[in-house]
Amino acid sequence: MFSTSTQSKSWMFNNEDDLNKLRESANLKHIQTYGRHINEAARYDYFLTAEEEKIMVKRYEIRLRDFCKRFQPPMTRCVIGTAFHYFKRFYIHNSVMNHHPKEIMVTCIYLACKVEEFNVSIQQFVGNLKGDREKATDIILNNELLLMEQLNFHLSIHNPFRPVEGLLIDIKTRCTLNDPERLRPGTEHFLERAFLTDVVLLYSPSQVALAAVLHAASKLQENLDSYVTDTLFGVEGRGKLEELIEAVRAIRSMVKMVDATPDRNQQKLLDKKLEKCRNPENNPDSEIYKKRMQALLDEDDDLYHTISSTSDSLNTSALNMSVCASPEVT
């Protein structure tokens, strides 16, 4: 039930400005932590601005979608939706410069597979990736806990897909629309685009679903307005109708604004900039990262050594005892 979920309580935001403010503060926090040595004026020559970060996130959202579509075995829509949610939520409170979206993206998808019970092993999963698969495995598994922590462990996601099914059932039952199945392709297309915007962070899944269905209907020159006002909301929902109409309008306009073809030149520039300014502590190619990992590994080794040595001494003492206890042969 969405109304009692963590999604409703902690991950629904008032408007886009609130979201942008949060993202800006994440950006500022990162710069303040890692950019003290650079003076104010030159800061944004080196670091990404919040706006640039947003563009990066948007681009990786598209990549996320494409990756999921090409994934073998084919994923259910819920996995994709959930991965989108995770990815969006992560970059509300985190800077792109701290954790590279490329890494967080695959981790989000991997975690979404688990949560949505789409059963793939890590080998199967990295099989869908290009490049060094061992490294990818390490990155995903190292980032998984971090991601969950940043999500506050709020892992269950309410996607708009089931509400669409519910609405279609309701339309078939209570509305005289001719062949409601025709709405499906339009609805799916709308939802796919909707995930590239922030609507899922601003509106409830059922509202997004309703907007998708209404959009699909208007594309087919059908009118479902009377169904919504009279049948769905009825008498007791009359007071709430205005709010809903406003929400549907906002969702549709936001989805219409989606620009799915980003500027390639700008992308390249941003990529280069990010490569320079990203936090080396979290970059698996950097020396610092390798050192850190090695230190962690050594720590583990040390721990292992101490444990094994104590258990060794225990073993020998046990042996001594058994020697003493055994009857002497003379």
Next chain:
Amino acid sequence: MEDFTCPRCKTSKFQNPSLKMMVNVCGHGLCESCVDLLFLKGSGSCPECRIPLRRNNFRVQLFEDPSVEKEVDIRKRVLRDYNKKEDDFNSLAEYNDYLEEVETIVYNLSNNIDIVNTNKRIEQYKRDNRDQIMKSKGKLGREEYELEELLEFEKQQQELRKQEILIQESESKKKKIREKEALIDELMFSSDNAKNIVETFVQQVKEAKEEEAKVVPTKKTQFSSGIQFGRQSQTSFLPVPVEDGPLYSYKPLTVQTDGPKLPTDEDVLTRGYTNHVRTENEQERAGGFKSNIACMRALQDAFSGLYHTRKTVH
């Protein structure tokens, strides 16, 4: 008891299987033959503690530890004088004090502690309570009397039951003989078919037997010891403490859907909602998942949150 040896002649149970150990008021054991030998005159002294003893005070040792025998003896003697009952006291505390005093005296005497003073105390008590002691002796304890009565009553009952059984048995024997004779008479003098007569007789016997079985033996209302059935329930557990406070009242769970009113489970089935979902297959039905559940969930998800208004987080 196996490794008993007489302290005087050193005879053991192993050497003489019929060895009988005797004991007197001092608590020192002696075997029967030694008693015969030493107390030939009827009185003598204990070979261990030199206390003058009488022969007719010797009795067979019942307990393994002879000191227990001594204690039993002393207790008997003390209680002959200290024979007050609970009824003779005003309060339970006083009675308890009295019992404790008795126990102290018995303990002192049997463990040779302060014997002179203890004996003096007994003498003093005897003098002080002479009248009362005499009276109580006559009473012989009401309880003992009652017990005897009960035993007597039980014996009578048993006797009665035996007689009843005997009478019943003889009666049934007589009855059988009578029936047989009647049957033979019938066969001799009646003009009916012999087969019919036998059959009717068999029927009669059967009926009579059934009737007998129906007579339920009288229900007993007490145990053989005379205690009423069901008496025990009076000494049952303590009552469960009842907590005072407002009683719990059930409030049905209401689901806040934050959306339009959902169709009820019945509506889903009757209004044709389920016509638009896939029917469950056999395996799903076996698990209890019917199509109306899936349908209901989809509708719930579609309706829940439709009234959602954007609100500030935190």
